[in-house]
Amino acid sequence: MNSVERTKEVKKKLVKVFPRDIVSVRNGRGTAYGWVEIRIHLSRLVNCPEKPDHGCGWCPKWGNCPIFKEIRIKGYRQVEEAIRGIEFNTYPDDMNRDQPEYTIDID
16 A cells, blocks of 8 residues: 555545544655654534634643543544554664554644
8 A cells, every 4th residue: 555545544534533624634744755644633623611712723721721631532542443454654663663654643
């Protein structure tokens, strides 16, 4: 499976779990082209009393918000479960174990 096909497969699986407009999946750039960058914009879905009504999801306490921390942990689990079974390129970590080449960013 090449990088473009893998990226499309990841996006297809994630759209089954999250709304399409909050999911972004793309290949890395330059020497990191084999990496898959996954970004889920969960802040657009959270109704936080601290959040302004302008709809961008920005909150001054967002990084330390206990509500968002819980939602982010659940989001990581859902992403990892959704992409299970997709074959990613790997790299050896410090303990010489193969780790998949993808990043998950939930904001």
